[in-house]
Amino acid sequence: MDKIIIDKEKCIGCGRCVKDCVDAALYLEGGKAKRRKSCIECGHCFAICPVGAVDMPGYDTRDCGEVVPLSEIDSARFLQGIKSRRSMRQFKKRPVEPAKIKMILEAGQYAPTAKNAQNVAFTVLTSRRAEIERACVKFFRAGVNAGSKVIPSLRDSKIDDNFFFKGAPLVIVVSGYDSVDPSLASAYMELMANSLGLGVLYSGFFRACTILNPRIKARLKLPFGHKVVTCMIFGYPAVEYKRIAPRKPRQARKV
Ligand SMILES: Cc1cc2nc3c(=O)[nH]c(=O)nc-3n(C[C@H](O)[C@H](O)[C@H](O)COP(=O)(O)O)c2cc1C
Numbered sequence: 001m002d003k004i005i006i007d008k009e010k011c012i013g014c015g016r017c018v019k020d021c022v023d024a025a026l027y028l029e030g031g032k033a034k035r036r037k038s039c040i041e042c043g044h045c046f047a048i049c050p051v052g053a054v055d056m057p058g059y060d061t062r063d064c065g066e067v068v069p070l071s072e073i074d075s076a077r078f079l080q081g082i083k084s085r086r087s088m089r090q091f092k093k094r095p096v097e098p099a100k101i102k103m104i105l106e107a108g109q110y111a112p113t114a115k116n117a118q119n120v121a122f123t124v125l126t127s128r129r130a131e132i133e134r135a136c137v138k139f140f141r142a143g144v145n146a147g148s149k150v151i152p153s154l155r156d157s158k159i160d161d162n163f164f165f166k167g168a169p170l171v172i173v174v175s176g177y178d179s180v181d182p183s184l185a186s187a188y189m190e191l192m193a194n195s196l197g198l199g200v201l202y203s204g205f206f207r208a209c210t211i212l213n214p215r216i217k218a219r220l221k222l223p224f225g226h227k228v229v230t231c232m233i234f235g236y237p238a239v240e241y242k243r244i245a246p247r248k249p250r251q252a253r254k255v
Pocket residue numbers: 085086087088089201202203204205206
């Protein structure tokens with residue numbers, strides 16, 4: 001099925017889609033836009049067309065909604081919001097509402113991906129969560145135990161039963177073929193979650209378990225070839241931070 005269809009009755013031949021096409025896949029002929037080859041299906045033609053002449057069958061366009069430029073949001077407050085983000089390690093028991101989970105997943109889904117591959121997968125841990133955390137705890141405790149024989153400081157490490165997911169009500173594993181796209185998706189998800197009043201923690205130790213122990217990774221049943229890039233835990237914060245924590249000096253340079 002063709003993924004981009006231009007309705008020649010509706011097309012007014014303005015050429016905006018042609019000029020904006022990243023793949024040079026469109027051209028004008030007889031005052032109408034036409035498609036010469038397949039493309040990355042980025043949707044720029046769909047988005048830019050002033051008369052709605054472009055259709056993308058196979059994509060659920062009902063999900064898109066109206067365009068809201070982020071420039072409508074006060075930039076200084078937006079930046080303060082970004083700077084106010086904190087890793088959250090203490091959560092209330094209150095579950096995260098399904099509508100909020102959907103918004104977090106959509107924020108990840110709409111993050112940019114290279115070549116518009118959209119290959120990032122979002123695995124919400126539900127029925128297998130406890131079993132997966134137990135396996136991680138067992139594996140990590142054994143590793144720390146063995147390691148403490150050569151690194152004495154490891155003897156102070158406390159790996160409790162909630163070490164990986166901190167008792168948070170929502171855990172989402174973000175995976176992909178490389179790290180860049182899932183990382184970008186994760187950052188979008190975190191900010192979305194913050195805007196919904198939720199706290200977030202990246203469980204890097206969980207990711208380490210999936211890299212070091214293929215049997216733990218297998219329990220996630222990820223799409224073939226995917227690796228875990230982040231494991232994000234979400235919930236209503238049980239603590240409130242009053243100030244923005246300082247950062248090291250920026251490594252902003254000019255060459
Ligand atoms: C990729 C990544 C993995 C992380 N893994 C863990 C983790 O396993 N456990 C944890 O307590 N914090 C983890 N963190 C949180 C960092 O320790 C945290 O970002 C750092 O302490 C700075 O605090 P802030 O995020 O509140 O600014 C992780 C953060 C990132 C970005």
